[in-house]
Amino acid sequence: MSDTIDVAYVAELARLELTPDEHRLFQQQLELIVRYVDKIGELDVSGIEPTMHGQAVVNVFREDVVLPSCDRERVLGNAPERNGYEFRLPKIVEDA
Amino acid sequence: MTGYLITIGLETHVQLRTATKMFCGCSLAFGAEPNTNVCPVCLGYPGALPVMNREAVRLTVVSGLMLGCEISRRSTFDRKNYFYPDMSKDYQISQNGSPLCVGGSVRIETAAGAKRVRINHIHLEEDAAKINHYARFSGVDFNRCGTPLMEIVSEPDLASPDEAMAYLQALKQILLYAGVSDCNLEEGNLRSDVNVSVRPIGQERLGTKVEIKNMNTFKGIYAALEYEIARQLATVTRGGLIVQETRRWDPELGETQPMRSKENAHDYRYFPEPDLVPVELEEAQVEAWRAALPELPAVRRGRMAEAYGIPDYDAAVLADAKENADFFEAAARACEPRLGKTVSNWFMTEVMRLLSESGLTISQSALTPSALAELVTLLDTRVINGPTAKELLPELFRAGGLPSALVAARGLGQVSDADALAALVQQVLSENGKSVADYRAGKRAAAGFLVGQVMKLSKGKADPQVVGRLVAERLAGAS
Ligand SMILES: [Zn+2]
Numbered sequence: 001m002s003d004t005i006d007v008a009y010v011a012e013l014a015r016l017e018l019t020p021d022e023h024r025l026f027q028q029q030l031e032l033i034v035r036y037v038d039k040i041g042e043l044d045v046s047g048i049e050p051t052m053h054g055q056a057v058v059n060v061f062r063e064d065v066v067l068p069s070c071d072r073e074r075v076l077g078n079a080p081e082r083n084g085y086e087f088r089l090p091k092i093v094e095d096a
Numbered sequence: 097m098t099g100y101l102i103t104i105g106l107e108t109h110v111q112l113r114t115a116t117k118m119f120c121g122c123s124l125a126f127g128a129e130p131n132t133n134v135c136p137v138c139l140g141y142p143g144a145l146p147v148m149n150r151e152a153v154r155l156t157v158v159s160g161l162m163l164g165c166e167i168s169r170r171s172t173f174d175r176k177n178y179f180y181p182d183m184s185k186d187y188q189i190s191q192n193g194s195p196l197c198v199g200g201s202v203r204i205e206t207a208a209g210a211k212r213v214r215i216n217h218i219h220l221e222e223d224a225a226k227i228n229h230y231a232r233f234s235g236v237d238f239n240r241c242g243t244p245l246m247e248i249v250s251e252p253d254l255a256s257p258d259e260a261m262a263y264l265q266a267l268k269q270i271l272l273y274a275g276v277s278d279c280n281l282e283e284g285n286l287r288s289d290v291n292v293s294v295r296p297i298g299q300e301r302l303g304t305k306v307e308i309k310n311m312n313t314f315k316g317i318y319a320a321l322e323y324e325i326a327r328q329l330a331t332v333t334r335g336g337l338i339v340q341e342t343r344r345w346d347p348e349l350g351e352t353q354p355m356r357s358k359e360n361a362h363d364y365r366y367f368p369e370p371d372l373v374p375v376e377l378e379e380a381q382v383e384a385w386r387a388a389l390p391e392l393p394a395v396r397r398g399r400m401a402e403a404y405g406i407p408d409y410d411a412a413v414l415a416d417a418k419e420n421a422d423f424f425e426a427a428a429r430a431c432e433p434r435l436g437k438t439v440s441n442w443f444m445t446e447v448m449r450l451l452s453e454s455g456l457t458i459s460q461s462a463l464t465p466s467a468l469a470e471l472v473t474l475l476d477t478r479v480i481n482g483p484t485a486k487e488l489l490p491e492l493f494r495a496g497g498l499p500s501a502l503v504a505a506r507g508l509g510q511v512s513d514a515d516a517l518a519a520l521v522q523q524v525l526s527e528n529g530k531s532v533a534d535y536r537a538g539k540r541a542a543a544g545f546l547v548g549q550v551m552k553l554s555k556g557k558a559d560p561q562v563v564g565r566l567v568a569e570r571l572a573g574a575s
Contacts, residue, residue, distance in 0.1 A: 064151035067121025086235030
């Protein structure tokens with residue numbers, strides 16, 4: 001097994017707790033994916049702009065016009081808990 | 097403290113003046129009830145698709161042009177991933193690799209003269225929701241989530257808290273001139289994070305930098321910088337080491353404190369936002385925006401001093417707020433050119449006093465530039481005298497209208513006709529024999545008293561210059 005991807009670190013960033021079996025499984029699967037993408041490195045792509053999208057579309061805008069928002073009761077109806085008109089959360093400690 | 101250099105850089109978040117959010121049509125009206133301006137996009141529902149607000153892009157580019165930035169012809173958006181309940185989709189849409197504006201600078205005045213503070217770049221991003229902290233839980237209001245923010249990142253070119261203040265004031269003035277933001281600090285329109293480090297003179301490499309957050313006012317930024325600089329200098333002179341960290345300003349305690357931080361907190365795993373396509377700006381579009389830019393405040397100060405023959409000091413005071421400068425120029429243009437300084441005097445003393453007493457801005461008052469121009473002209477042509485003008489101004493400020501109409505309606509016109517005034521002078525002199533005698537006995541001040549009596553008798557309408565001349569003539573002549 002190579003170390004081209006640090007599954008433990010990625011899992012930590014994603015707030016995922018993995019069992020040792022899952023860790024091994026994902027390590028193998030993700031290695032495959034990384035190696036698959038590595039194939040591009042075999043080609044000379046210098047001078048080719050990277051594409052982030054499947055289509056060459058640019059400049060999709062909306063005008064700055066107010067549209068109706070959602071009904072507050074329906075929105076808060078999805079909250080596990082509410083505090084008046086706020087979404088209620090466990091007490092949060094400020095994070096940097 | 098001597099022997100050390102201070103280095104400060106600012107990241108300033110500016111709320112753009114749009115009616116709606118960055119990626120959805122929810123309103124940005126200030127002071128709305130919690131969670132009323134929300135929709136699946138700004139609540140971060142899975143599958144909801146963002147669509148970019150055209151106006152937010154324009155305002156950011158206009159800001160960049162005002163600051164002399166290079167405008168990127170092609171710009172893209174990225175996801176900044178983090179876990180915190182102010183952003184329920186677990187990422188903020190921002191610009192990491194290709195911001196809309198690059199470079200540029202802000203000119204500031206320092207004790208040592210003018211200085212250019214370089215801008216690294218300006219990028220566009222969305223604001224997070226507001227979290228309210230209570231004793232046993234926290235609450236989230238998503239009204240603010242998705243507000244368009246531009247982040248203006250300066251180079252570490254500032255060398256003192258005073259320079260940081262000068263930079264923020266100059267930046268705010270330029271943004272107000274550009275009309276891109278209300279820059280209302282109370283409403284959180286303008287927030288800065290600060291990076292600060294110290295190093296011994298002679299050391300090339302910058303010292304370890306500390307980031308400070310949570311300052312809501314310019315005063316807070318100044319106080320936080322003063323505290324943090326003193327703390328760092330005390331540490332290094334003791335031989336201690338500065339830790340690279342983020343600290344939080346506590347305005348009540350007046351100190352910065354380390355913020356709890358996970359080791360990987362700053363690994364945001366940026367990647368291109370697949371739901372937004374690139375923004376490509378046509379050269380012609382950027383040039384059209386450039387052509388429509390307002391003057392920079394510094395340029396305007398110079399031009400106004402020159403064009404209206406007013407001192408640099410007047411020009412600086414008048415140009416401080418764009419709407420004051422606009423008002424002054426409109427009034428001065430409506431007068432004879434030689435009256436520029438008179439218009440400036442009236443604006444800077446009487447009008448500004450009324451502004452500060454009423455707490456209004458000039459556009460909120462009823463005073464119009466043509467009313468002020470007319471008032472100054474009526475005074476200059478001696479149709480009215482100074483006391484009458486001072487009496488009329490508060491009324492024009494409160495209720496509007498033109499001074500000529502008030503003068504005509506109330507017969508406030510100044511009496512300059514010598515024949516008409518001669519009778520009043522005669523009456524005053526004959527009723528005040530003692531003062532006349534005093535004057536002739538050498539008490540020159542008695543003349544002023546007599547002029548005052550004539551003014552009073554005319555109910556303030558007499559031309560004081562003509563009265564002064566007539567009284568002097570009569571006193572000098574035969575009894
Ligand atoms: Zn929305």
